[in-house]
Amino acid sequence: MSIVRVIRAGLLTTVQDLGRPGFRQFGVPTGGAMDRFSHELANRLVGNLPTAATLEMTLSGDELEFLSPTLIAITGGEFSPITTNLEQLSVPQNKPVHVSAGTRIRFQTAQRGCRCYLAVAGGFSVPEIMGSRSTLLSSKLGGLRGRALKTGDELPVGDFNTAEPDVAFVNERAAISFPAWFVRPLALPAGDVVTLRVLPGQHSSMMSAESQLRFRDESFLITSQSDRMGYRLAAAPLILENTSDMLSEGTAMGTVQLPPDGRPILLMADSAPTGGYRRIAHVISADLPLAAQARPGQFLRFVETTMEEARTLFQKQRADLDHAITMSGLMPGVRISERMTEPKGSAP
Amino acid sequence: MMPSIRPLGDSAVIIHWSNADDAEISRSVRQLTHVLNACGTSDFAARFTAVVPAFTSITVHFCLSRMSFQEAARLIEQALSRTEALPAGAPAIIEIPVCFDELFAPDLADVAGRHQLEWDDVIRRFCDAEFSVRMIGFSPGFPYLSGLPTELATPRRSSPRLKVPRGSVAIGGTQAGIYSQETPGGWNVIGRTPLSLFRAELTRPCLLTAGDQVRFVPISVDEFHRWQDEQ
Numbered sequence: 001m002s003i004v005r006v007i008r009a010g011l012l013t014t015v016q017d018l019g020r021p022g023f024r025q026f027g028v029p030t031g032g033a034m035d036r037f038s039h040e041l042a043n044r045l046v047g048n049l050p051t052a053a054t055l056e057m058t059l060s061g062d063e064l065e066f067l068s069p070t071l072i073a074i075t076g077g078e079f080s081p082i083t084t085n086l087e088q089l090s091v092p093q094n095k096p097v098h099v100s101a102g103t104r105i106r107f108q109t110a111q112r113g114c115r116c117y118l119a120v121a122g123g124f125s126v127p128e129i130m131g132s133r134s135t136l137l138s139s140k141l142g143g144l145r146g147r148a149l150k151t152g153d154e155l156p157v158g159d160f161n162t163a164e165p166d167v168a169f170v171n172e173r174a175a176i177s178f179p180a181w182f183v184r185p186l187a188l189p190a191g192d193v194v195t196l197r198v199l200p201g202q203h204s205s206m207m208s209a210e211s212q213l214r215f216r217d218e219s220f221l222i223t224s225q226s227d228r229m230g231y232r233l234a235a236a237p238l239i240l241e242n243t244s245d246m247l248s249e250g251t252a253m254g255t256v257q258l259p260p261d262g263r264p265i266l267l268m269a270d271s272a273p274t275g276g277y278r279r280i281a282h283v284i285s286a287d288l289p290l291a292a293q294a295r296p297g298q299f300l301r302f303v304e305t306t307m308e309e310a311r312t313l314f315q316k317q318r319a320d321l322d323h324a325i326t327m328s329g330l331m332p333g334v335r336i337s338e339r340m341t342e343p344k345g346s347a348p
Numbered sequence: 349m350m351p352s353i354r355p356l357g358d359s360a361v362i363i364h365w366s367n368a369d370d371a372e373i374s375r376s377v378r379q380l381t382h383v384l385n386a387c388g389t390s391d392f393a394a395r396f397t398a399v400v401p402a403f404t405s406i407t408v409h410f411c412l413s414r415m416s417f418q419e420a421a422r423l424i425e426q427a428l429s430r431t432e433a434l435p436a437g438a439p440a441i442i443e444i445p446v447c448f449d450e451l452f453a454p455d456l457a458d459v460a461g462r463h464q465l466e467w468d469d470v471i472r473r474f475c476d477a478e479f480s481v482r483m484i485g486f487s488p489g490f491p492y493l494s495g496l497p498t499e500l501a502t503p504r505r506s507s508p509r510l511k512v513p514r515g516s517v518a519i520g521g522t523q524a525g526i527y528s529q530e531t532p533g534g535w536n537v538i539g540r541t542p543l544s545l546f547r548a549e550l551t552r553p554c555l556l557t558a559g560d561q562v563r564f565v566p567i568s569v570d571e572f573h574r575w576q577d578e579q
Binding site for chain 2: 021022023024025026027028030129130138139141199202245246247248249250251252254255272273274279282283284285307310311314315318
């Protein structure tokens with residue numbers, strides 16, 4: 001079995017996949033990658049199924065050593081990864097990269113975006129709990145012993161990549177080798193204000209008329225009290241006209257809740273499946289990856305869209321992921337030795 | 349009574365009965381949840397990614413690349429017309445051992461004081477009551493219980509604790525609950541159970557399910573530790 005060793009742990013790196021949606025009825029958050037697009041893109045670039053586990057690094061990455069030759073892909077936030085053992089080569093993102101045995105890669109501080117994803121062919125094969133390898137920090141379960149990576153940890157990689165790599169771009173003698181093409185990544189937040197498209201929440205009309213306008217027109221600061229569970233947003237408090245108690249009801253990743261203090265919370269991957277606060281908006285699925293790449297200190301703006309557009313945008317994103325399969329020539333689940341040597345498409 | 353069906357974002361639907369937490373609505377919630385989850389008798393289970401029952405609502409999550417809100421709503425209307433009975437038999441009554449020693453009951457004095465009752469009176473009234481599990485939520489395996497005697501109803505603490513120990517039995521307003529893992533929490537803690545309410549390694553990870561009837565049985569500190577050792 002192949003191993004990836006943590007030479008120096010980053011700020012908050014966890015093993016993630018697509019989570020455990022079927023366990024919401026038991027009070028278990030879905031969890032999984034915050035930016036599912038980049039998670040899936042990384043997997044597709046190395047021939048994995050979307051359900052394979054990747055590493056999610058936050059704001060400042062780890063230094064890792066690959067003990068065996070490994071096919072990897074890095075997507076999402078720009079963490080300027082470089083090799084550290086012999087010469088400092090920068091490791092490109094958004095394409096498959098072949099890494100020879102003993103290569104060390106250091107992921108640095110995020111230049112843009114908040115989270116980067118590292119996929120390895122075969123996936124990180126930590127044990128499955130409730131059908132998923134995702135780390136759920138609040139319950140200390142899943143992933144590597146239910147916690148973030150620490151220096152000295154060793155991550156097992158699935159058997160999948162033991163087959164001899166056999167692609168045109170691979171140079172066994174180089175520390176890293178990669179093709180010239182790359183796939184179109186997620187457009188990362190640029191500037192201080194990140195615009196997210198939303199659908200109205202069931203209780204948005206319970207806000208005062210003035211607050212409804214402000215929710216549409218103002219920008220909301222992502223405070224430092226923001227994590228995988230949710231982003232606490234700051235602005236002048238929004239006023240609820242109906243302050244009666246509400247029984248807990250279902251929520252979703254992307255739900256914007258308004259607690260009595262008037263400061264909205266954007267629920268993210270590890271949020272509880274139910275909540276007792278008013279729901280004033282829902283970020284559309286296609287914009288959740290962008291939300292996951294926004295960081296504390298940036299501002300969110302919410303712009304209303306329609307159900308139809310939400311679905312069209314989501315399907316467009318799926319098409320981009322399918323394109324990545326065509327480019328890599330790696331059909332998910334096909335052994336490395338059986339795949340095509342030349343990409344079929346051209347770089348976008 | 350027909351519930352309303354509304355979108356919850358672009359990939360979930362919320363089915364909502366009314367704002368009243370009563371036994372009849374709870375039954376409707378369980379009935380539809382049963383139909384939506386019954387893999388053998390319907391293909392609904394295969395079409396949705398999650399079915400989340402709550403007090404007076406069910407939230408159904410679907411995969412946006414497979415269906416639209418309209419399609420999901422149509423499937424739910426079909427499910428509502430189904431009348432598959434809930435599994436026969438009276439709901440199970442599950443006994444939960446609870447140690448009310450002050451070691452585990454930081455708010456018992458407050459609750460007793462507020463209602464001008466002796467500690468023992470609070471414990472006796474609490475253990476005489478039969479509770480029903482309305483929903484599982486908040487954290488993995490946390491049961492929301494209705495059936496708290498009205499004279500024990502106590503508002504949530506004005507400032508929540510950062511850490512409520514796992515197993516804490518607590519009163520929040522007119523409801524009771526059991527903290528299934530250590531979390532922050534604002535309910536009034538009056539005892540602790542040695543039972544595990546949630547075990548991730550099991551196919552059905554929760555001790556309790558919506559619809560179960562629950563009774564609390566007082567135990568001593570010694571018995572608490574013996575229970576804990578046995579688990």
